Amino acid sequence: MAIELKMPALSPTMEQGTLAKWLKAEGDRIEPGDIIAEIETDKATMEFEAIDEGVLSKIVIAAGTEDVAVGTVIALIEGEGEEENPSRVSAQAETSGNNAQPTEPPAVAGAHSAKPAPAPATAAKDPAIPEGTNFISTTVREALRDAMAEEMRSDPRVFVMGEEVAEYQGAYKVTQGLLAEFGPKRVIDTPITEYGFAGIGTGAAMGGLRPIVEFMTFNFAMQAIDHIINSAAKTNYMSGGQMRCPIVFRGPNGAASRVGAQHSQNYGPWYASVPGLIVIAPFDAADAKGLMKAAIRCEDPVVFLENELVYGRSFDVPDMDDYVLPIGKARIMREGKDVTIVSYSIGVGMALEAAQTLADEGIDAEVIDLRTLRPLDKQAVLTSLAKTNRLIIAEEGWPTCSIASEVISICMEEGFDHLDAPVLRVCNEDVPLPYAANLEKLALIDAARIAEAARKVCYK
Amino acid sequence: MAKQPAKPSSAAKKTARAADDTDFSLHSLQDAFEAKKRYAASDAEMMEFYRQMLLIRRFEEKAGQLYGLGLIGGFCHLYIGQEAVAIGLQSALDNDRDSVITGYRDHGHMLAYGIDPKVIMAELTGREAGISKGKGGSMHMFSTEHKFYGGHGIVGAQVALGGGLALAHQYNEDGGICLAYFGDGAANQGQVYETFNMAALWKLPIVFVVEDNQYAMGTATKRSSAETAFYRRGTAFRIPGMEVNGMDVLEVRAAAEVAFAHVRAGNGPVLMECNTYRYRGHSMSDPAKYRTREEVQEQRDHHDPIPARPRTN
Structure with missing residues (x-):
């Protein structure tokens, strides 16, 4: 009987991906451990490894197909001497393609898989957007990156540091492309050492720079919370207004998908209780962009709480040269x-x-x-x-x-x-x-x- | 019975070390320092060192007295006995470029900058005229004008923050270095080593100074530290160490010249241990029962950095 190869979930939150390339052709023998395809998620290109042996009898989803849902059958493997069953394959093929539905609910479809309702026509407009402005559909991830890149272009003091922000392009791909544009001096990969690099970032802000410190997730920032609260938040007040600390601590916050108790926590209330901090937690891409730009320009330390499950969602972002939103406005x-x-x-x-x-x-x-x-x-x-x-x-x-x-x-x-x-x-x-x-x-x-x-x- | 293999001679060890030291030497700075261990101060410089150290001593004595009168509150950590460290190091800084950061025992480092003692004392007494407008207190004083970045109350935090100041010097290419002081107690904090790692990795212009005053609050170094030779603790990060008599302002100054030149030339961090002694308790509320009167008296009589008559140079 044929073994069905299904579109794999390659990250906790992945729901679909692009079947970039087949590395095996129909008729090829497959051994466990062989790389048979390359799959692109919104975050990375991943290799798809075989775990069964046999002959690749049928490629169901062609290379280059986008938006293949997790769980969709992408190929069939026959054991030795087995015949493929044409009717079965065609039945699968009908459900594949751009609008493929998974054959079973994907494992990642947790409580948050529901898409937000379309913005109602009665939504109040942000006053800062002039009439006639074009809107461009942008993911939250891209909006955050665009905000950082724009601020880095306009202010040489702004730089990004954190784990995997440079060469890896960001653990969640939020800093994608920044290294290529700004170089290693301004996009700094750190060792896994949150307490240390949060302190170094804070010190750099005291010394006149404008660091953006990325935490891979805010769960890890608990290692660094002393610098966020004791060093960054209090300095302006304790110094009688002499010493400012313009720094942004940013990263995903809150529950992701099935990553367990130590990686799923909302720190909003923790930081929001601290005088001296600004705490921002946007929902859509336009707010993410406008508020990130405001955060980078802020003279005070900002804790910028993102959400991994929202990174990949697209929203309309106003096409403006400098879209900055006011901090502290609902x-x-x-x-x-x-x-x-x-x-x-x-x-x-x-x-x-x-x-x-x-x-x-x-x-x-x-x-x-x-x-x-x-x-x-x-x-x-x-x-x-x-x-x-x-x-x-x-x-x-x-x-x-x-x-x-x-x-x-x-x-x-x-x-x-x-x-x-x-x-x-x-x-x-x-x-x-x-x-x-x-x-x-x-x-x-x-x-x-x-x-x-x-x-x-x-x-x- | 088989003869034990002979231990390698120290000369052989030295050769092996040299072979491994083509681009890095943990010992070169100490060797350079040993070669000229005391700074040749002019009479005017000697007088200035003396004046500054005595100012710290008298200021701190007065602060202790005002604390007793209830005019200074909270925590108040006096620098008495350690004066030569701040004066020896800071007299060698380039004040137009270099930055300093320290922990909560910070009065001496501020006075070493020539900051008006009145605004420091006003801060200690919680007045609006204080350098932090009375909002910081003894442990939280800053002077960005002098590139003095505090005055930090959390043990060890200033080390990572100092790493950030050094990063800013490097980023701005301003030629400055950062001098980050911490105590033998802070030397056991994890973030100190996180900072050592990044400072060495990125060749940050920073001099880490351990002011080893022998006691972390009430715990003697030998009861808290597996390695009490703190200058060795950068070895794992390839940071050269220096061991300095912190009770002698001329030795500290000579060591500062070696360390600062190394760091300013872009060679990355240096770890300097200054062995010193505080005569008073950890803070004003510390009765210092963990050491004998005789031990303190011995330090005062034989090692005081401010002798009644200057030692011969």
Whole structure:
């Protein structure tokens, strides 16, 4: 019987890829360990290795095919003396190609596989964008890179350092191309030594440079948190305003996909509690770009929290020479009158999806993306609350001492008279994130839970 | 019984070492320093060293007194006994280019720059006129005007930060070097070695100075450190080490000249150990019960960097 070779998942978050090249032809003998194809993900080109032996009887997906879903049958291997079964192959071939559906749900399809709802027509426009501006579909990953590259072009003091940022082009490919343009002096590969290089970056900022320090993920920044908080955040104040520290600490934050408890944590509330830090956690590509540029220009240390699951998503980014957004301003992603859903980072996509569901039920939800966690745009929250009188917070993170807790405090302290229902928080379960796909899904927030909380505060 | 193989003679070892030292010598700086161990100061320079060291001594005595009166609060770490280290090193700096960073025992390093003692004392007493407007205190003082970058309260943090200052010197090609001080206690922090690695890898212009005052708070170096010869601790990173008598300002100055020239020439970092002694407790709240009165008195009588009469040069 033929062995089906399926499109492999080559990273925890990969959902599709390009079958770049076949290194074996139909009829070739295959041994375990042979490299049979090259597969391009959005992050890297990977070699696909055989684990079975036999003869490559049929190539189902041709070289060069893009957007092949993980799990799609790409080729068949026959054992010795077996005949291929033509009908079976053609049945597979019909489902392949650009719109191929996986034959089984891909292992990576966790709680976050849902795409955000399309931006509603009522989305409030960022005031900084002039009428008639063209928009270009850009991934969050590219937007971040473009922001860094633009700032590096305009300010020679700006440089990037971190693990694998240069020759490897970034562990998540966010710094792709920077080495080629700016050279090794300004795109610096560091050893795996977070505490040390966070300190060196901070010292360089004290010495007048403008470092962008990439953490491969913010989980590893716990090794370096002393420099972020004690060295970078406090210096301006402690020195009586003499010594600034213009540095950006950036990298992916929050749960990725099935990487387990030590690699899945939202540090937003940790950093947002520290005076002296600016904390930014954007959702879409335009905000990622505009806020990254603002972060690099900021005279104070900025913790810039990205999200691995959002890196590959595309959004419209205004085609402007210098698109810089204000730090500390929330954005109304969708206007509504019945209930406010406050969120940030990946939660915004889920909130928009929930709002769509609620709209179908006749509940008109307003979605606010905080974008900056410190300083938090209190006024945007309170203004929306005054309009809808009901508010929930959706946060991909633990509930205790969270941004959600903070927003609830703001509503209690300054918005109490506008409340028609208790403010509810929709957060992850209060456990270390489990590995098993089903448990992980149960532990993380999703659109359904957000919609349910919204119904509850609307008493529906 | 078979005869034990003869141990290689020291001469043989030296030859083997030299063969391995074509582009790197852990010992060349120490050798150069040993050849001319005391700086030939002019009378005017001697007088200036004396004046500066005495200023630190008197300032710190007064700070101790004001602490006792409740006019200085919190933590206050005095530099008494260690004066020759800051003066010997900082007198050799090029103040237009070079930067300095240290830990929380920072009053002496600021005074060595000639920073007005009044703004330092005002900071210690928590006044708006203080150099950090009363917001920093004893451990958190800075003078970017003098390229003095603090004044850091977390043990060892200044070493990595100093690496960053050195990176800025290299990046800006300004010809400056960074002088990063830390204690024998900080010498056991992991980030110190993370910084050694990157500083050596990138040839950063930095002089790491271990001010070994024999006690990390109340723990003697031999109780905390497997290797108490701290100048050897850069060996694994190919950082040359120097061992210096930190109680002699002329020795420190002579060592500084050797180290600074090496670093300024683009050869990467140097690790200098200055053996010194603090007469007072770790901080004002330390009764110093971990050592005898006699031990302290012996240091004062025989090793004080500010002798009543100058030692012969």
